[in-house]
Structures are given as C-alpha cells and as structure tokens.
Amino acid sequence: MAEETRDRVKRMAAEIGFRPNALAKSLLSNRSFTIGLLTNDTYGRFTLPVMAGITEALADHGVSVFLCTIEDDPALGKVHVDAMLDKHVDGIIASGKRIDRRLPVDLSNLPVPVVYAFTEGAPDSVTFCADDFQGATLAVKRLIELGRRRIAHVTGPESFVSVRERSRAYRGLVGDAFPVLYGEWSEAWGHEAIAKLWMAPGPKPDGIFCGNDQIARAVVDGLRERGVRVPEDVSVIGFDNWEIVAAQTRPPLTTIDMNLKALGREAGLTVLALAEGHAVEPGIRTLPCELIVRQSCGGDSKL
C-alpha cells in the first residue's frame, strides 16, 4: 500500500466521521472504558460531588460512568451490579451517605476492582473518606483564633462516627466546660439546642460549632430571633458547605467543606489504576477538609 493510499484512507475516515466501535475493541482488550458508581444516596448530596470528581478525572481518559442508585434495597443492588458486570465495567466505585455504613450489597470477590468513597469498605479494600477530625479541628481552632472562649458544639446523632470524630476534636481543643449537644440532623434540632443553651443558667456561649449546615442555619436563625447578633456576639461555624443551606443563611455560613470532589477524583484515578493492573496499597485514605469562610463567624477572612 502506497503512502498516498494510506493517507487517503485516513483522510476519508476522518471526513466520513469514522469512529471505531468501542464494544468490539472491548471484546479484545478486556477494557470497556466504563466504570460503575454505586450509591444509596438518592438525594445526591454526597454522591453528586463525588461523581463530578470522578468524571473530571476520567472523562478525558475516555471513561464513562454508569450511575446506579440503589436506595437500601439489596435486590436492586444485585440487579445493578449484575448489569454492570455483564457490561464488563473496568471497575466499581461504591459511595454512600455516611462513612460508617455499608451498601446493602456484597462487593467482595467481584471480577473487577472495587474502590470505596464515603461509605464503609470491605476490610482489605481501598477506601477514601474525609478527615472529620481535621475538619472539626479547623473549625474550632478558627473560633479560638477569633477570641471565642465559650465554645459550644451542637451536632447530629452520636451513632455516626463522623459525629464522634468531630466532637472528639472539639473536646480536645475546648475541654468539657460545655456539654456536646447531640440530636437530629435537622433545623428543628438546631432551634431546640439554642433554646436549651440560652435557657440554661450561667454564661452563654460566644462561639458555636455545628455538626452540619442545617443545624448551623437554625442556630443562626434562633440566635437572631433572640436578639443575639451573629457574628458580633456569637460566631457560628457549620459543616458540609451545602450551598443551598450555607449561602442562603443570614448571614451566610462559614463552614467546613469535605472536598468530596477531590475524593471522587482520587477514587476514579485509583479504580482506573487497579483496572490497568497496577498494585494499590489497600487501606483507608483520609482527605483533608477545608474551611470556607463566609460571614457567620466574623473576623478577618485571611486569619
């Protein structure tokens, strides 16, 4: 075949928009350039950022991702996992809405690599999660740096490891002058907690670290309703950086971002490496959180 012919063929192929059939390729290469994201987070609060990170990392590798939302239904889970295996995904990323619960499906002994992100993984697997302790430390330290000396902690149910980690960080920095207030992940609980705190005798807190943004929002609202100024009288910091809540609070919440997108990116890259046969050390990888400064804590944002 002459140079010229070869060129002509190539040109025509490009012109005509020839695209090789990825399915046929996969049949040979054992690589489908497809991965599955399995989650029970129907609301997408945690899974969407993770998903965004995965896509960001893998889109230009030509990898597409199947999103499978399985609620808490083992049967649905099996259906989705089987469908993914039949389609020969290169790997699976399991995700969820809390780091101390497993998805209702058995992902061990699959013929493809599995990586866990923001959900509890199998013992010898690779698991990514946010560093709750470090994130909480960031928040409480900021309150201390702002000169706050009576810092309270209003948070979610003690059954969550995240809650325990965060309050452990709080305790370490603040001691036990104030009780940690455990409750629901709701605004109702935030209001209740503020009522408790302000009805108690003795000096009131001048800083409140909240277990999530919903609680923080209610705390800020509750304070305003009592005529207490935020951030002048009391500094409030939340957790999650859930835009819809944090940005709409009056004043907008300073809060902790878990960097879920970075987490997704790492998980994506890792599952790809595994799929390509690279060895990856198993274990729990903890990614740092970040302080997002808005207006609910006051002070110089460059502190």
Add this chain to the structure above:
Amino acid sequence: MAEETRDRVKRMAAEIGFRPNALAKSLLSNRSFTIGLLTNDTYGRFTLPVMAGITEALADHGVSVFLCTIEDDPALGKVHVDAMLDKHVDGIIASGKRIDRRLPVDLSNLPVPVVYAFTEGAPDSVTFCADDFQGATLAVKRLIELGRRRIAHVTGPESFVSVRERSRAYRGLVGDAFPVLYGEWSEAWGHEAIAKLWMAPGPKPDGIFCGNDQIARAVVDGLRERGVRVPEDVSVIGFDNWEIVAAQTRPPLTTIDMNLKALGREAGLTVLALAEGHAVEPGIRTLPCELIVRQSCGGDSKL
C-alpha cells in the same frame, strides 16, 4: 444431545455463575442496553429525580445509564456525546435545569434516538416537561378555595418561560389587583419582596403564591419576623417541592411538585421504544404537577 445433557449443561452454567458477555451480544444485536443521560444541571436538583425515574423504568429491562454532566461547556459536551456514541448507547436523554434553554451541544442527526426532558428540544423531537400553567393553577385555586381574596405572586426572573407561564395562570385567576413581583430565585429576593409588599399602602395580601420554594421560605420567614402568622393570617404556597427547603421551613411549605420522576420514567420508556424501532409521535408532552400539602397554607388538607 440428550435431554439430560442439556439439563446438566444448564445446571452447571447456573451453578458456575455463567453470565453471557453483554458486549459480545451487543455486537450482533445492535443493542447495548445502555443509554446516556446528558445534563448541565451540576447541582442535580432537577436531573436527579429525572434520573431516578429513568432508572426505575429501565433497570429491570437490563438497561444501565451513563450520567454525563457537562456544565455549560460545548467541548465537554462533545467529548461525552462521542464517548457515548463510541459505546453505542441505544439512545440519549437530554436534561437540564430549565425548559427554555438548550444544552450546549448539537444532538440532531445522531445515529441514535434522542429524547428531551426538562430542557428545550430540537424542533421535531420528543420533549417532556412539567405543566407550569396547570401547576400554578393548582396553587392559586387552592388559595382561593381557602377563602383568600388578596393573593400576591412573588416569583423569579421574567426571562424564564416557567415564570411567565406560572404568572399567566395567576393572572387568569386573580386579575391584576396586585403586581407580579419578579426577581431572583433567592431567599434574599423573598425577603425584599415581603418588605415591598408590607411597606406599600393599602390592604396587605392574605395569600402569596411563590415562584419557588426558596422564595417561599424567605416569604414565610419575613412574615414571621413581622409578626404576621402563617398560615392563620397569610397562606403561602411554593413551587418545586424541594425537600431540603420545603420541609424545613417553619411551618413546612405547601408547594407544587413537578413530578420529575414520572417525567424521567416517560422519557426512559420513550427512548427505549424509539431504540426498538417503534414510531413515536414528536412534540412536547406536558406532564401534570401535583399539590403537596404541608402547613404553610392552612385549611383542611383534603379540601
């Protein structure tokens, strides 16, 4: 081959967990049992319910779905569409965050069927969207049935068709005693609107229909802060049924649900039908909204 042998083979196949390679199957059948969901709704507010509907309708047909979030980046859009076509998806569902904007990618003349859900479609395509006019009618009628006679409408930017449709429905039922207040889709605007309404001379509204739940939340908060009781003095109804906002408002919001999940289900079924070669009438299919009664409008919930 004896009956017995055939049985034994089948049994062994099941035992050993034999699963046919879907990729190989696809090569022959021209069906990959895979569809793509393309969206620019990074937050997932609208796309996630649509996605849930699609999955619900198609999971037991063995169809998996690629989720592709393309922000507003045409280049990214093309990358994803090409990746999907290479993988021979059976069809594509385009979705978005408003019904009068197109995705930044050309989906005409693709070799696979395309269906639009909650985004503007190509002229001769199948498009699904919620019935804004009917939804707004539901809300305003409810306010009227509750005996409200001075009903105001606080909503988003007039540039949205949804906004214009909803206010057209409002106008039709209420007349023009009150101006329609157009603004941002934010709580800040809700507060501002209440300030305007309550500073104006003359009788105050006794019912407020809001363009979305964020505005409604702020309206309820603003009213409470002015000592106006909701729902005793003023009935408020929102739009969207965005759980995180509607359920946490004090009192929780009565609101309109666009039935996005049903929309996703229809879109999924339709794209599948097209993939199977069935003819589908092009055009815009409008799905009805639903009134979700909580406590912000008062009255008998069975009205």
Add this chain to the structure above:
DNA sequence: CTGAAAGCGCTTACAG
C-alpha cells in the same frame, strides 16, 4: 432436532 459455520467490528500475531 442437532451441530458446525459464518459473522458482528475490531486487534494482534504471523506469514509473505
């Protein structure tokens, strides 16, 4: 009714 062959669209390894 059973069993072997041809073919889906590619890539890899091998013979000329």
Add this chain to the structure above:
DNA sequence: CTGAAAGCGCTTACAG
C-alpha cells in the same frame, strides 16, 4: 513493510 488470518464471545442461519 504489507496483507491475510485467527480470534475476542456471542447469535443467527444453514446444512446434515
């Protein structure tokens, strides 16, 4: 260096 063949894992159509 070029070109034909074999094969990935299936299904379909055809010959015995």
